[in-house]
Amino acid sequence: MKPDVKAFHDEPTGSIQYVVSDPVSARCAIIDPVLDFDRACGRFTTNNADAILDFVKARGLVIDWILDTHPHADHMSAAHYLHGRTGAPTAIGARVTQVQRIWQERYDLPELHTDGRQWTRLLGEADVLTVGALEVSVINAPGHTLATVIYRVGDAAFINDTLFMPDSGTARTDFPGGSAEDLWQTIGAIRSLPAETRLFTGHDYRPQGRPLAFESSLAEQQANIHLAGRDQQQFVNERQARDRTLPLPNLMLMALQVNLDGGRWPRADAAGRRFLKLPVEIGW
Template identity: 50%
Template sequence: MLTRHSPSRGAGSPDVWGFYEEASGSIQYVCADPATRKAALIDVVLNFNPAAARTSTESADEILAHVEREGLTVEWILDTHPHADHMMAAAYLKDRLGAPMAIGRKTVEIAELWRGLYNLPDAFDPERDFDVLWDDGSSFRIGDLDVRVMLSPGHTLGSITYVVGDAAFVHDTLMYPDMGSSRADFPGGSSKVLWATIQEILSLPRETRLFVGHDYGAEGRDDVRWEATVAEHRSRNVHVKDGTAEADFTRIRDARDRTLELPDRMLHALQVNLRGGRLPAPEADGNRYLKIPVNRF
């Protein structure tokens, strides 16, 4: 798995490692306080083969091995939102590490929405299945590093950003500058709301390192990239650089979204992620089953 280290820039600045999961184009993160060696794991993937409906833990296990090699102690298992393009490994990591799982409080509203879409009125209880539900403006610590939670809707209605010193984990809001922004057409999403979220993110200090949730490559480059500063986004992000009008952004974003198929893991992943990364309970035959709505999208 492709891994890159973004080193701490000094006091109050975290070490960040990104791990690229090729099958879903996802970037997973380890964010660590270099002074205390305390860490958080962010948006770690539970691998899933949709053709065989088979899960596995290679990505999470590779990150656990990295944590051990670096001598880190994991204090938090964090997710930014209930992902549509991959299953989350939070429950598996909690079983291995004992650290608490956390996500944004508005995941409760996302669960309400998807209970109806799956016709599973008694499914999905984020207040039960996560240890902490963050509000906008919540704060906590990773070692001696202060962390601030920003509500960052648009891609979903409950996405959040984690700001850790000069690093911000901005999930599916921005892409790398040459790819622009993330889609906003999922249930509960909105390009207009996403615009406001991105403006708030780009109001962070210009030297802030922004770590995005995905990269699928871009014309003219053959590598994978996930880190750029606020200043770099403001100067050259193809969707939201300085001088871009909101109307132009929403027009381009909405037109692009109308051409996109649903992610091939979405209908599988959300009913796992809304359980904190747990599969449904076994049925009478001892096997677990996912429910896929037909002709709903």
């Protein structure tokens, strides 16, 4: 089975969003759609999601699923917006409830439901969804976040923030619930996929300004700059050392509040005002 895969790139966050479709039935799933957020003026817009809807309409596709691979830390998810526009069901890895509990505690978010009710369906290892004649199977893929899942659709695997392109390495593992050891295990699971698998990554930061790239093969990933020649211990040591140098993603403190609520922007108060919380620290 060779599904059609169309990628949409969000330049400000380096995110790749996908429409994966069954060429026979013209049914599709949307993976990791981005909701635009202008941090400086606190404004949500829907340019990315609307571009995806335009594409879906132009191709005459029916959306069967709106899927997130993990609770993103660097951008807002457009899953809820697209659900509202299309009625299509949403899904994410079931372990998102553990991430909800971690951040509810850290941010003091008593109103956040931590049972995953924000999505139509919560997915676990080996669950299978259907998109026309295609089967979407779920692989638990912790490491970058503990709730990360990989979606396999025919010969395509949406590996999101596990491996980036070979010249960009691997995803960070320093967010709460992340683990370099888990990421190594997940990379092992990716390495055991069939050799012909098309790997679609979740970000491309275009090192040295090279053209956008998002698809790789297992053979190409042997040269991944964080993996080549490393054993588990070397990988874990290097990953953790690099993680200690990385600043928080620009949108992280705001994105998690939206994404752990299924991509809902903050509710309006009686006066129609909406707020996100900004945790601060005092440091000298």
